[in-house]
Amino acid sequence: MTEFGLRLAISLTQIAAVMGIVVITVLLLTLAERKVLGWMQDRMGPMEVGPYGILQPFADAIKLFFKEDIIPAGANKFLFTMAPILCLVPAFIGFAVIPWGPNQTFEVGGVTVRPFIISDINIGILYILAFASLGAYGIILGGWASNSKYSLLGGLRSAAQIISYELNVGLSIVGVLILGGSLSLVSITDAQAGGFWHWYLFALPAPQIFAFVIYVISAVAETNRVPFDLPEAESELVAGFFTEYSGLRFAFFFLAEYANMVLVSCVAAALFLGGWNAPYPGTIMGFIGLPSLAWVENTMWFAVKTYSLLFLFFWLRATLPRLRYDQLMRFGWKVLLPIALGNIVVTAIAVFIYQQMK
Amino acid sequence: MASTASTKRLSLSAWLKTITFYEILVGMKATLSHLLNYRPVTLQYPHEKRTLPDNYRGMLALLRYDDGTEKCVGCDLCEAACPSRVIRVVSAEVPGEPTKRYSKEYYMDMTRCLFCGMCVDACPVDALGMTREFEWAVYDKRQLHLNKQQLLAIGDRSFPVQEKRLELQHPNVAFFNVAFKHVPPKPD
Numbered sequence: 161m162t163e164f165g166l167r168l169a170i171s172l173t174q175i176a177a178v179m180g181i182v183v184i185t186v187l188l189l190t191l192a193e194r195k196v197l198g199w200m201q202d203r204m205g206p207m208e209v210g211p212y213g214i215l216q217p218f219a220d221a222i223k224l225f226f227k228e229d230i231i232p233a234g235a236n237k238f239l240f241t242m243a244p245i246l247c248l249v250p251a252f253i254g255f256a257v258i259p260w261g262p263n264q265t266f267e268v269g270g271v272t273v274r275p276f277i278i279s280d281i282n283i284g285i286l287y288i289l290a291f292a293s294l295g296a297y298g299i300i301l302g303g304w305a306s307n308s309k310y311s312l313l314g315g316l317r318s319a320a321q322i323i324s325y326e327l328n329v330g331l332s333i334v335g336v337l338i339l340g341g342s343l344s345l346v347s348i349t350d351a352q353a354g355g356f357w358h359w360y361l362f363a364l365p366a367p368q369i370f371a372f373v374i375y376v377i378s379a380v381a382e383t384n385r386v387p388f389d390l391p392e393a394e395s396e397l398v399a400g401f402f403t404e405y406s407g408l409r410f411a412f413f414f415l416a417e418y419a420n421m422v423l424v425s426c427v428a429a430a431l432f433l434g435g436w437n438a439p440y441p442g443t444i445m446g447f448i449g450l451p452s453l454a455w456v457e458n459t460m461w462f463a464v465k466t467y468s469l470l471f472l473f474f475w476l477r478a479t480l481p482r483l484r485y486d487q488l489m490r491f492g493w494k495v496l497l498p499i500a501l502g503n504i505v506v507t508a509i510a511v512f513i514y515q516q517m518k
Numbered sequence: 519m520a521s522t523a524s525t526k527r528l529s530l531s532a533w534l535k536t537i538t539f540y541e542i543l544v545g546m547k548a549t550l551s552h553l554l555n556y557r558p559v560t561l562q563y564p565h566e567k568r569t570l571p572d573n574y575r576g577m578l579a580l581l582r583y584d585d586g587t588e589k590c591v592g593c594d595l596c597e598a599a600c601p602s603r604v605i606r607v608v609s610a611e612v613p614g615e616p617t618k619r620y621s622k623e624y625y626m627d628m629t630r631c632l633f634c635g636m637c638v639d640a641c642p643v644d645a646l647g648m649t650r651e652f653e654w655a656v657y658d659k660r661q662l663h664l665n666k667q668q669l670l671a672i673g674d675r676s677f678p679v680q681e682k683r684l685e686l687q688h689p690n691v692a693f694f695n696v697a698f699k700h701v702p703p704k705p706d
Binding site: 196198199200201202203204207475476478479480 | 542545546548549550552553556557558559560562
């Protein structure tokens, strides 16, 4: 019983730490996005709250907490309340299987603790994909329950878009799964150790460059970010599926969108960019004789990769206009899907030949 | 993007540009160059203000001579010149001086003013001036319905250099007709 209690306490601590990091990252991202967008458009971004506007996320959070919580007339109250939660929970729950740092262990009171891995389930990537699909329910239910045509249109668009691009995300990952021979993110990341030429983006039998491009494009589409932000196209649909939401419920949708961005960036970093592995063999900390501090370097590399991908999200937002709906569908089904399928075939053949030659 | 492939045959270079997202990369290079050469055009308005041009046409004001008497003679020409009917003048005789008139009441509805400056041009005694004030946002638009006292107060705070009375002015040169009390003396 005490061992169970200890395990529970350790797990809860890990979950709290990861949730804290993700929420802080989301706060940071809301500011970073506005700043980066501003800089790219020769503006300054928020400048009023705190020095250079760095306290803006807190001002926004306080404002959202204290805003009036409106439920529109004719809305389905239960679903209207449920939708933001349905959107938020899948966005946060995926972080449970992300390996944040090296696969090292230490003992606390007879219990083996892996500090950077909350749980290493052997179908980790499947688990993330499954919960990411559940997020679409939050969006479409929120759009339907609002009793507003803009919300409904946004929700419908979002459902079609997420389902279309979810497929491409799944298929682009399959190449990595063939190379890694596992669905667990921990073992996939471990298999990419030893320099950037071992990352599955460049790894030899079949470099997953096309799969990576497809994954990034589909991830942008799946998180409803700008070139593919049709569900919330502000020039057509006011704000899309969360038109009628205000206050805390709106904050939940907002949080879910950014948490999803962080999640897909983490998954891309773990699958294609070697996760917490440095782009050179070993670690500098290990080289200068401090192998016990190597985890600092490794987690830093994971953060660098994730934040670079998040910067790519902002960069795309600053550059690209929104696609038309038929362009979106055609691009997803007629361009990305065949490339993803072709990538699977090529990767499978390459891996087979590689194994035969060994 | 690749959608044109079904309608017409692409040349090799066009095909290469399509599959490498060449156009998108060009756009991303442009945005990145703006990020790296960060030169914002923003003016942090309440903290820093733009230099106004010399002939800036701001809030209207009524002026006084340097002995404190009003310049306005109540001729109604500004009211006639105004294209948007901002001005309302109630003219009256100066008590005890039947040859002189003044504006007993003078109203300006600044909600309608389009700051064309025609009233200022029309005034025969230069009793109207355009100040450089532009921050006149108010919560109640009735506050923009100004009477004579308010307009004179605006003129007093915006035009500290006042002209001499007409009968004391130099006949030819308008330049000499201010007192030069506002100009610091030359050092040598």
